[in-house]
Amino acid sequence: xxxxxxxxxxxxxxxxxxxxxxxxxxxxxxxxxxxxxxxxxxxxxxxxxxxxxxxxxxxxxxxxxxxxxxxxxxxxxxxxxxxxxxxxxxxxxxxxxxxxxxxxxxxxxxxxxxxxxxxxxxxxxxxxxxxxxxxxxxxxxxxxxxxxxxxxxxxxxxxxxxxxxxxxxxxxxxxxxxxxxxxxxxxxxxxxxxxxxxxxxxxxxxxxxxxxxxxxxxxxxxxxxxxxxxxxxxxxxxxxxxxxx
Numbered sequence: 001x002x003x004x005x006x007x008x009x010x011x012x013x014x015x016x017x018x019x020x021x022x023x024x025x026x027x028x029x030x031x032x033x034x035x036x037x038x039x040x041x042x043x044x045x046x047x048x049x050x051x052x053x054x055x056x057x058x059x060x061x062x063x064x065x066x067x068x069x070x071x072x073x074x075x076x077x078x079x080x081x082x083x084x085x086x087x088x089x090x091x092x093x094x095x096x097x098x099x100x101x102x103x104x105x106x107x108x109x110x111x112x113x114x115x116x117x118x119x120x121x122x123x124x125x126x127x128x129x130x131x132x133x134x135x136x137x138x139x140x141x142x143x144x145x146x147x148x149x150x151x152x153x154x155x156x157x158x159x160x161x162x163x164x165x166x167x168x169x170x171x172x173x174x175x176x177x178x179x180x181x182x183x184x185x186x187x188x189x190x191x192x193x194x195x196x197x198x199x200x201x202x203x204x205x206x207x208x209x210x211x212x213x214x215x216x217x218x219x220x221x222x223x224x225x226x227x228x229x230x231x232x233x234x235x236x237x238x239x240x241x242x243x244x245x
Contacts, residue, residue: 053129053131054079054131055079055132056077056078056079056080056125056132057077057078057133058076058077058123058125058135059077059078061075061123062074062076064140065141065222065223065224066140066141066142067144067224068115068116068142070099070114072111072112073140075108075109075110075123075125076107076108077107078107079106079127080109081128083102083128084126084128085098085101086101086109086123086125086126087123088121088123089122089124089134091120091121092119094117095124096113096115098111099112099113113140115142117142118142118144120142121142122134122135123135123140141222143224144173144220145226146173146219146220147173147226148226149171150168150170152228153229153231155167155199155230157233157234157235158232158233159235159237160203160206160209160235160236161237162202163201164201164202164203166198166199166200167200168196169196169197169198169216169228169230170195170196171196171226174195174196174219174220175219175221176192176193177192177197177218177219178192178216178217179214180217181214181215182215183212184199185205185206185210185212187203187204187205188201188202188203189201197216203234209233209235209236210233211231211233212233212234214229214230214231
């Protein structure tokens with residue numbers, strides 16, 4: 001059978017179909033300097049193109065622990081489009097939309113949440129083109145900060161020459177305590193605990209009336225803190241001496 005050489009001018013635009021050409025019969029060598037168009041972008045034969053939707057991603061948030069009051073959370077990721085929707089999803093499945101959302105860039109958005117229920121939350125970001133992502137883990141923790149039960153101010157006036165009664169300072173949800181400014185008198189012992197801390201011992205620092213001021217900071221399991229100022233005063237009885245007539 002005689003073969004006919006086919007040139008470009010001899011082929012109409014609609015003359016070649018899949019049914020007429022086997023899948024393996026066209027190669028780069030036979031269609032040099034040619035290209036096809038995919039999603040409005042030309043792709044040279046032998047090249048490649050990614051076909052599909054671009055979804056946002058979430059890599060981190062800050063802060064990762066918030067209280068129940070309105071708090072701004074910075075979300076870092078990729079492919080954000082102005083302005084996305086952002087939701088917090090509790091482990092129970094309850095969904096709470098962000099109070100407000102600020103688009104900073106394709107990699108940063110800020111969502112303000114008011115979440116009344118303590119717990120851990122997944123975050124979901126949906127761009128305005130419908131592409132969305134949900135964090136693979138519960139990135140956000142909502143927890144009350146420690147709440148002091150012991151009133152601030154003076155713990156009392158104590159004899160400077162005798163052991164004091166144990167002073168107990170209490171704060172709910174606290175897992176540890178520390179003196180973060182000032183200090184108690186030398187000779188006293190500060191002991192941290194879960195829910196409360198104590199001060200015990202006999203002071204050896206003062207020999208005349210004095211007052212010590214200090215601040216105790218309570219910390220919970222999520223690293224949240226609450227500070228409170230206290231003071232302890234010291235008195236000394238009049239030593240034996242001459243009589244007053």
